[in-house]
Amino acid sequence: MFPDKFDYYAPKSIEEAAKFLSGHEDAKVLAGGQSLIPLLKLRFTSVPEIVDIGRIKGLDGIAFQGNYLEIGSMVCTSEIAEDSSIRKKFPALSEAAGQIADPLVRNRGTIGGDICHGDPANDFPAVMMALDAEFEISSATKKRTVKAEDFFVDTFSTALEQGEILTKIKIPDTGSSGRYMKYKKYAGDFSILGIAVNISMDGKKVRKAGIGLTNCGPTALKAREAEEYLAGKELSDDNLAKASELLLKVTDFMDDDNGSVKFKEKLLKYLFIRAVKGIGGVPK
Ligand SMILES: Cc1cc2nc3c(=O)[nH]c(=O)nc-3n(C[C@H](O)[C@H](O)[C@H](O)COP(=O)(O)OP(=O)(O)OC[C@H]3O[C@@H](n4cnc5c(N)ncnc54)[C@H](O)[C@@H]3O)c2cc1C
CATH class of the missing domain: 3.30.43.10 (Uridine Diphospho-n-acetylenolpyruvylglucosamine Reductase, domain 2)
Known part of the structure; x- marks a missing residue:
C-alpha cells in the first residue's frame, strides 16, 4: 500500500x-x-x-568523552553492533544491537529512532535502562537531558514534546559488564521478552546492578527493586533466585499468542539467571 x-x-x-x-x-x-x-x-x-x-550534521558518531560513551541519535544499529569499543565496554548494548531484526533493518534503523518510537518490544530501551543512559534533547529554544528511566511514558509515548529532537545518547562508563538476552520465535523477530543486565563488582560483591526489561509491560521497564537487592551481595544462586522474583514486581504481562503470564514470568526469571551467569569477568 x-x-x-x-x-x-x-x-x-x-x-x-x-x-x-x-x-x-x-x-x-x-x-x-x-x-x-x-x-x-x-x-x-x-x-x-x-x-x-x-x-543534519552532528547526529552521528560514537565517542568516549570523559566518563561517558556518547552516541549520536542517527547512528545506525549495525554500526553499534560492529563497534569494537562498545563490544568491549558495553557488551549488553552490542548484543542487543546484533539481535535487532535483520541486516537490512539494522543498516537503516537508528538508535535514536528505536528509542523515540516508544515500542515496548524494541530492544535498545531496556539496555538504556540497565546502563542508566541519559538522553540529550534539543528544541528550537533549549536543550535538556532526560534519564532513560524517565523517558518512556507509555506504549508509543515518550517524554519528547512536539518540536523536540533526541540528539545524543550518553552512557556512563562505570567499568561494568553485561549481557542482553532475548527470547524470540524466529530469527529477526521482535522480542517475546528480553532482559538487559549490567553489573559492576567490588571483589566478589556487586557494587551496582542495572536491569532493564523488554516487552514485559507497556514500556521498557527498570527493575529497581531487583537492582537494589543485588547491591552489596554475592551472585550466589540464592541471591539470584530472590532477585529474579523481584523482577516480577514491575512486570505487567498479558496472556497472548506468545504464551501465558505464567510462561512469561518463568521465562523472564530463567533469562535473568542465564544473563548474569553469562556475564564475562564477573565472579559467581
Ligand atoms: C521487519 C522489522 C523488524 C524489526 N525488529 C526489531 C527488533 O527485533 N528489535 C528492535 O528494537 N527493533 C526492531 N525493529 C524496529 C527498528 O529497529 C527501527 O529501526 C526502529 O524502531 C526505529 O528506528 P528508525 O531510525 O528507523 O526510526 P523511524 O522509523 O524513522 O522513526 C521512529 C519514530 O521515532 C521518531 N524519531 C526517530 N528519531 C528521532 C529523533 N532523533 N528525535 C525525535 N524523534 C525521533 C519518529 O518520529 C518516529 O515516530 C524492526 C523493524 C522492522 C521493519
Missing part, C-alpha cells in the same frame, strides 16, 4: 528542524524510517509533514 500524501522537509540543522516541528504540531521526525515508514504504508497512521533529519 502507498502512504497518504505528506510534505517532505530535509533541514540542514537541528535548529531548523526543531523550529519547523514546533510550528507544525502533527509533523513527524524521520530517522531510518524502519518503524515510521511501515506504519505509514500500512496506513496505521498518516502525517501531514515529515522532517527528515538524515542530512
Whole structure:
C-alpha cells in the first residue's frame, strides 16, 4: 500500500528542524524510517509533514568523552553492533544491537529512532535502562537531558514534546559488564521478552546492578527493586533466585499468542539467571 500524501522537509540543522516541528504540531521526525515508514504504508497512521533529519550534521558518531560513551541519535544499529569499543565496554548494548531484526533493518534503523518510537518490544530501551543512559534533547529554544528511566511514558509515548529532537545518547562508563538476552520465535523477530543486565563488582560483591526489561509491560521497564537487592551481595544462586522474583514486581504481562503470564514470568526469571551467569569477568 502507498502512504497518504505528506510534505517532505530535509533541514540542514537541528535548529531548523526543531523550529519547523514546533510550528507544525502533527509533523513527524524521520530517522531510518524502519518503524515510521511501515506504519505509514500500512496506513496505521498518516502525517501531514515529515522532517527528515538524515542530512543534519552532528547526529552521528560514537565517542568516549570523559566518563561517558556518547552516541549520536542517527547512528545506525549495525554500526553499534560492529563497534569494537562498545563490544568491549558495553557488551549488553552490542548484543542487543546484533539481535535487532535483520541486516537490512539494522543498516537503516537508528538508535535514536528505536528509542523515540516508544515500542515496548524494541530492544535498545531496556539496555538504556540497565546502563542508566541519559538522553540529550534539543528544541528550537533549549536543550535538556532526560534519564532513560524517565523517558518512556507509555506504549508509543515518550517524554519528547512536539518540536523536540533526541540528539545524543550518553552512557556512563562505570567499568561494568553485561549481557542482553532475548527470547524470540524466529530469527529477526521482535522480542517475546528480553532482559538487559549490567553489573559492576567490588571483589566478589556487586557494587551496582542495572536491569532493564523488554516487552514485559507497556514500556521498557527498570527493575529497581531487583537492582537494589543485588547491591552489596554475592551472585550466589540464592541471591539470584530472590532477585529474579523481584523482577516480577514491575512486570505487567498479558496472556497472548506468545504464551501465558505464567510462561512469561518463568521465562523472564530463567533469562535473568542465564544473563548474569553469562556475564564475562564477573565472579559467581
Ligand atoms: C521487519 C522489522 C523488524 C524489526 N525488529 C526489531 C527488533 O527485533 N528489535 C528492535 O528494537 N527493533 C526492531 N525493529 C524496529 C527498528 O529497529 C527501527 O529501526 C526502529 O524502531 C526505529 O528506528 P528508525 O531510525 O528507523 O526510526 P523511524 O522509523 O524513522 O522513526 C521512529 C519514530 O521515532 C521518531 N524519531 C526517530 N528519531 C528521532 C529523533 N532523533 N528525535 C525525535 N524523534 C525521533 C519518529 O518520529 C518516529 O515516530 C524492526 C523493524 C522492522 C521493519
